[in-house]
Amino acid sequence: MDTSNTLKIHLDRVTASQVTGKHVATGLTISGQIMMIEEIYDIKRHRNVLHVHRLHDQWRTTTIVAQAETDFSYVDSFSDGRILLVASRCDDDIDGSWLPNAFIYDQSGLLLDSYCLDDGIQNVHIDEKNQIWVSYFDEGVFADLATNSIGSFGLAVFNEFGQVVFKNKEYPIDDCYALNVCxxxxxxxxxxxDYRIVHFYKGNSTxxxxxxxxxxxxxxxxGSLISTDNEHTYLLQQEGDTYVEKARILFESEKGSLLQGTIKMRQNRIVLSTDTRLYAGTFSDFIPE
Incomplete structure (x- = not known):
């Protein structure tokens, strides 16, 4: 790749996305909404609580979740508005069973259900059928391989009640780094x-x-792809059965200043979270003519 080939991509500041507490996680729902968790000290409760924001164009709705002790990494929403918060890791109980690391709340912050999606979670996406897609990093894949745990498959799909409906048995996953459920x-x-990207489409995979x-x-x-590790972002183009890097991408604000932060991508959307606010854009804005 010619490293001198750099694209500067403009991202728009997301209205009503200002962060006043500690940013915990950002997610994108199947319907395109942005979800954001921040941890804020509650004076009345004399403790930290989680504010789960759902951003809608020019405004946002907030659900307060009292459970701030769990180290959540992922947030998503079911089609009826229920909120899913998931921790990447889970602890084991005294009997050796896994404790819950997935928690479902209603829009008032009431805990409705909890269960374990296994340890070592890398990504979580809910689809339009309320199925939960979960990918796992190497510690989740290999930690309990002998017991044939769900994480050992590298990628699995659960229904909304936490029951497994799909396990990857086709691809030799040691670490499922990235997931994009459209x-x-x-x-x-x-x-x-293998350093391969797999596309599941209407019952077939490529x-x-x-x-x-x-x-x-x-x-x-x-035929275009944007990839990021939060430090470096690249534009790739498909050439046969291979994606080839064509340019490095830098993100900038509406004022032209360089943006750095945590990047989330889903479907064709990109959200970049800084310490103070969110910036967003869509892939269709970025593809060179």
Missing amino acids: ASDDAWFFYHP SYQVPLRHFSDFIVQG
Whole structure:
């Protein structure tokens, strides 16, 4: 790749996304909404609580969740508005069983259900059928391989009640770095050690080779792909069954200042979270003519 080829991509500041507490996690729902968790000290409760924001164009709704002790990494929403918060890791109980690391709340913050989606979670996406897609990193894949745990498959799908409905048995996943669920019959994932991107589409799967570079989020549109590890972001183009890096991408604000932060991608959307606010854009804005 010619490292001198750099694209500067403008992201719009998301209205009503200002962060006043500690940013915990950002997520994108299947309907395109942005979800954000921040931890804030509650004077009345004399403790930290979680504010789960759902951003709608020019405004946001907030659900206060009292459970701030769990180290949540992922947030998403079911079609009826219920909120899913998931921790990447889970502890084991005194009998050796896993404790819950997935918690479902209603829009008033009441805990409705909790269960374990296994340990070592890398990504979580809910599709339009309320199925929960979960990918796992290496500690989740290999920690309990002998017991044939769900994480050992690298990628699994659960129903909304936490019951497994799909386990990957086709691809030799050691670490499922990235996931992009566009629909229940249209999902992408990137796995190691083969450094391949797989596309599940209407019951079939196709895999593509990518450069030997780790990335945690990506989006695909036509023959173009954007990948990021939060430190470096690249534009790739499909050439046969391979994606080839064509340019490095830098994100900038509406004022032209360089943006750095945590990047989330889903479907064709990109959200970048800084310490104070969110910035967003869509892939269709970025593809060169």
